[in-house]
Amino acid sequence: MAMEFWFEFASTYSYPAALRIEALARSQGVPIVWKPFLLGPIFRTLGWSDSPFNLQPVKGRYMWRDLERICAELAIPFRRPSQFPRNGLLAARIACWFEGKPWVPEFVRSVYRANFAEDLDISNAPLLESYLDSLGQPGAALIQQAQSPESKEKLRAQTERAVALGIFGAPMFVVGPELFWGNDRLEAALAWYKSHPQAEH
Amino acid sequence: MAMEFWFEFASTYSYPAALRIEALARSQGVPIVWKPFLLGPIFRTLGWSDSPFNLQPVKGRYMWRDLERICAELAIPFRRPSQFPRNGLLAARIACWFEGKPWVPEFVRSVYRANFAEDLDISNAPLLESYLDSLGQPGAALIQQAQSPESKEKLRAQTERAVALGIFGAPMFVVGPELFWGNDRLEAALAWYKSHPQAEH
Numbered sequence: 001m002a003m004e005f006w007f008e009f010a011s012t013y014s015y016p017a018a019l020r021i022e023a024l025a026r027s028q029g030v031p032i033v034w035k036p037f038l039l040g041p042i043f044r045t046l047g048w049s050d051s052p053f054n055l056q057p058v059k060g061r062y063m064w065r066d067l068e069r070i071c072a073e074l075a076i077p078f079r080r081p082s083q084f085p086r087n088g089l090l091a092a093r094i095a096c097w098f099e100g101k102p103w104v105p106e107f108v109r110s111v112y113r114a115n116f117a118e119d120l121d122i123s124n125a126p127l128l129e130s131y132l133d134s135l136g137q138p139g140a141a142l143i144q145q146a147q148s149p150e151s152k153e154k155l156r157a158q159t160e161r162a163v164a165l166g167i168f169g170a171p172m173f174v175v176g177p178e179l180f181w182g183n184d185r186l187e188a189a190l191a192w193y194k195s196h197p198q199a200e201h
Numbered sequence: 202m203a204m205e206f207w208f209e210f211a212s213t214y215s216y217p218a219a220l221r222i223e224a225l226a227r228s229q230g231v232p233i234v235w236k237p238f239l240l241g242p243i244f245r246t247l248g249w250s251d252s253p254f255n256l257q258p259v260k261g262r263y264m265w266r267d268l269e270r271i272c273a274e275l276a277i278p279f280r281r282p283s284q285f286p287r288n289g290l291l292a293a294r295i296a297c298w299f300e301g302k303p304w305v306p307e308f309v310r311s312v313y314r315a316n317f318a319e320d321l322d323i324s325n326a327p328l329l330e331s332y333l334d335s336l337g338q339p340g341a342a343l344i345q346q347a348q349s350p351e352s353k354e355k356l357r358a359q360t361e362r363a364v365a366l367g368i369f370g371a372p373m374f375v376v377g378p379e380l381f382w383g384n385d386r387l388e389a390a391l392a393w394y395k396s397h398p399q400a401e402h
Contacts, residue, residue, distance in 0.1 A: 046257055056369065058367055059369050059370075062380055062382060065379075065380070066380075069379075069389075166259055168257065168259045168263065169260075178266075181263060181267070182385075184383075188270075192270075
C-alpha cells in the first residue's frame, strides 16, 4: 500500500509538504496517495469556530514566522496571505473527485502557491479553471463534474474517513496504522514506510 | 549570548529534548541556558484548565504514540506516565533558583526520567532530595532554599518572562528574537544560532 498524504488547502504547514513530497517520496521509492480533506468540520467538533492560529494569536504569530523560516530554508516562495484561512472547498472537491489522475499533484501545488506565495483567492473558480487548463485539462468541464452531488459526497466521506483515522490536523502522513503530523515529520513518515514490511501498511 | 532552552517538567516533548540537548549543543559549540517555567498559568490564560492533550483526546492519543516512536528512535527509555500532567512545581523551583549550577542539567534529566521512564511522582520532595544527594549536593538544604519566597518569586517572574517572549508551549528554544517550538526543532534552532552573528542573539 501507498503512504497517504492528507492535506487541507487552507493549512499553512501543508504548503511546504505539498511542494516537496512528490520529489522526495519518488527519490526514496515510496508511493504516495494524495488525500484532500476539510479541517473545518473537524475543528468544529473540537469546539473551534476558526483556525487555532487565529483563536490563539500568540501561536499564530509563531506559526507565520516559523513558516517564513521553513520556506526560506527550502527556497520555496512565501507571502503571508492577506486572508487566513482561505476557502479551499472547491479545490478540495476537484483534487478528491479526480484522485489518481496524473495532473492532480501539480494542480494541488498550483493552488498552494496561489494561497501562500501569490496571495490569491483559491475559492475563485476561474482561477482554478485556469490552472486546470494550463495542465492541458478541460478546466470548465472538470469543475462542473467536481460540483456534482457525487463529488460533494466523496469529499464529505473522505473527511469522515479522516476523523475515523484519528486525523485532527494537517498535513498528516498515514502509513498503515501510524500517523505522522506536520511538514517536519515527512522524513520520519517515509523512513517508517521503508523500515516496515509492506504487509503492515 | 547563549541559546535558551525553555522547558516545563510536565511537558512530554520536553523529555527527549532535555535528554539530548546538552550533548548535541556541546558537539556544535552552542552554549545553552536552562530555563524552567510553568505552562499551567499560560494555558489558563488561553482558557484551558488542563493539558490540551487531555482536553483533545484524539490529539493526546497521537502524542503518546508519537512520543513512544521518538523515544524508541533515540533509544531513550519511555513508559507512559499513569498520571498526566504531573506537578513539576517544586522541581521547577529548584532548577530555576539554582540556574547556572553545574549539577542542574543532570538534576533536570533525573526528574524527566522519573516522570516519563519510571512513572514516579515528581512532586515528591524526598524523591527530588535523593536526586540532589546523588549529585553530591545537600538535597534537604537545597529544597528548603528553593521553597523560599524569593525562589517562588523567581519562578513566577521567569514564567512571566516566558509570556513576554511569546512562549506558549514547551520545549521552546530561543535564539535572540527567534522561537523554535518542539523537540523536533532543536536541530533547526542550533543551526540558526550558528548561522547568525552573535550580535543578533
